[in-house]
Amino acid sequence: MAEIDGTIEEMLLPYPEMVKKNRKKHLIVKDEAAACCPQIEANTRTIPGIISQRGCAYAGCKGVVVGPIKDMITITHGPVGCGYYTWGTRRNKARADDTTPPEKIYSTLCFTTDMQEPDIVFGGEKKLAKMIDEVVAAFHPRAINICATCPVGLIGDDISAVGKAAQERHGISVIAYNCEGYKGVSQSAGHHIANNKIMENVIGTGSERKPGTYVINILGEYNIGGDGWELERILKEIGYTVNCVLPGDSSYLDIKTLHLADLNLVQCHRSINYIAEMMETKYGIPWLKVNFIGVESTIESLRRMARCFDDDPLEEQTEIVIARETARIFPVMEQYRKICQGKTAFLFGGGSRAHHYRHLLADLGIEVSVAGYEFAHRDDYEGREVIPTIKTDADSKNIPELHVTADPILYRDAHTRLNMSREKFEELSSRVQLGYYEGLYPHLKDGHIMVDDYNNHETEEMIRALKPDIVFTGIKDKYITHKQGVPAKQLHAYDYSGPYAGFNGAIIFARDVANALSTPAWKMVTPPWDNYDNAQGSEDNA
């Protein structure tokens, strides 16, 4: 412990006093002797000038939550860059299905109003309205999203009014998101804005429930590298009907019927917990935090969700699929485990992955000594019980809260949805922890470090001091890590591989990690003449 504290002190040394004071609050060392998680500062402003990895509200709204909806045309209202950088860069895979033919999929296109100086000076509303008209005439989309960028809010373009007018003109839904980049302190603000608008405008407007006994949604699954498809494969084999995966490979039509499921699974808590919570209030649908990253975590998640339906055949089928899948993948995992066993890793994600992937790494015998998030809130670190104690500040106040109430027609008590008595539901609820997330901290071991809003300087220094065998992080850190002589894997884009979720994903991840650790070039870093000269030198000295 003292050693780790020393490492942190040293790392903070170059910081000016104000920065040091601030950053200390974002760094927690796990102390197993302590009764509970010490409070971490999270979801607060990044200090100007610090090379943080954070993005903006627009990135969280358009880039993360609404961009992947495959049959909606998302128009970025702003100068060209914002739309351009979110064009095909997050690997949310999409394909045609029963309700969405290929000609209704717009995922590989980029729509931007490309605002020019006169639009900034005189306003861009007319341009936006005209672009909507042209897009509707040319593409006939089912619905349209409008995402605002920084200047839009500053010049006062009323995108909601433009959207509303267009909606009336064209008879399709046009949803406006005021996700200007300066809102909030990170992508997180954009997640919240997107959650609110989808809740307000889309969920609950459809009426056709998909057939099945166990109808579920997976919320906060982005289908990066096909993760969502692997989960659907497993869940279908067990006998679930996956009503909708939000938003990975989802369609506007699917999202309309989100309220017709019996259970919401929450994969990425940070980005989608708002919808899960609001759906519980409005429709009575319970939610279960799951983790489908890692073999053991997937098994545990499958068992917990089966318990929710209190149905023996379902639990039996769950065990059959688990037994079959593990028999198939364990021998394959084993060969990679031999390479990975005993290694240490750093794990940096957005707001969920630093927790999720530590279990998959544990499956491979890799221990995570430093874990960090870009934009998590205190509940993602400390557990949801801290939510009532989180203080709102000037930045969080700027994100509107959507207050929903029970729907007079569509609300049904959770226990009736799960087909059990109220008493039984309450017993179940505490047993599988419905509507709860414990956060990252309980999963850390003594002396492990938890970092909020992790930044370049600290990552670099911790790599130097703690010498991990591999670092899992984003593209901005990846090559810096390589230059330090340490392998790095992209945790957001999977180095263009995947899926990493579920059983098949575990094998692919294991292979990729083993390859990253063992690629022969790591042994070739030092030129032969360097060793030669050193050897000669030491002989001379002797």
Place this chain on the structure above:
Amino acid sequence: MHKEVKTMLECVPEGSVVHTTGKINPAKTCQPIGAMYAALGIHGCLPHSHGSQGCCAYHRMHLSRHFRDPVLASSSCFTEGASVFGGAANLKTSIKNVFAIYNPEIMAVHTTCLSETIGDDLPNIIKTAEIPEGKVVIHVNTPSYQGSHITGFSGMVKAMVSYLAQAEGAEKKNQLNVIPGFVNPGDMREIRRIVGLLGVKMIMFPDTSDVLDSPLTSKYEMYPKGGATIAEIRDSANSSATLALGAWASNDATDLLQEKFGVTGIPLKLPIGLKATDDFIMAVKDWFGIDVPASLATERGQVVDTLIDTHFHYQGKKVAIFGDPDHVIALTEFVITMGMIPKYILTGTPGKQFDIEIQKLLSGAGIEGSKVKAEGDLLELQQWIRAEPVDLILGTTYGKYIARAEDIPLVRVGFPILDRAVHPLMPVVGYRGCLRLIEQISNALLDRRDRDCLDEDYELVL
């Protein structure tokens, strides 16, 4: 035999559509990323984005994806408060923190649409900021609602001149400035090699070689050894001439050097292709009166030899070219040299001169019926191609959707290339670059011939 693949972009309507507003599949991005890239070509520089965090994150990500190397830059981290009250405090805090923590020699600040819309007065903010002794802060205004990444690059290079260049006297030194344009570090390295062979002392800025193509040694340096030093850029005012490689990216700084310090500006194309490389070498020869060494004559001769040996692989083929204006102009000239027909020529960057330059090349070659457009987008390009197909597309990674949908081979050249590696290290400029382009174009067409032909037409020797 042409295979119908059609597994991509099914949503794009058949036939022409009314598309007059905004961009669908843009062929440009915003100014700040160009400014950030240019700034990385100064030694010991930390680029700084004066806006919200998202801009800086996007630019770093995109540059990292193209170069597969570290791209560091800081941000003013605007929140709603700064957006209302102005970003002066954020920039001053940034400057203080950046020098304390990251200790660069120089900080190169560019603005964003956010800080521009607010109207932050950068010169005044910088003037009143705490800048440590011996350190430098420069800035450029790069509102994202004007120009493109190319004009942002140009603006930052111009800022290097306006802030740093200083004449020592009226007399000029026997040295040459080269402004290489928005090209890869491999291209800049090649330009340096060629000028070295010509025996002329050169100051090149920006210079991202040894910055964004740095070796892996396990000894990480935040500021790699490459980049033009402040002293070199300062000394550019004393050079006798500046070669501006590519008008869009390099003319502004070159013109300023001429206006302010009387350094003769020589406007050239990017030295991509045989003729543009000839022009580049002749410009150096004419100005300094040097002899061109035999080694360069050999390299040139190899290009001519290869062109003659392989012309039947590509001559007469129709090609669509899109990307940044300086690249597209030079590539158009080169494919004409190769005997190909540039059918569609498009850039996303605005500028009337684009059409004029391309038309000059087309009419010089007697080519008619080509479509040329500046400030265009890739939906438009796809619609042209659907109406009348081409044999090859030359452009960035973003062309890959059209290539698949319309089943046309794509040769990747320019910025950005996000789905292939090694390209930032391999020059397309100079005679060596000609060979690379010929090889890529020839291979793409031959791979397609091999893929599509009947068994009885599948041949060993081509």
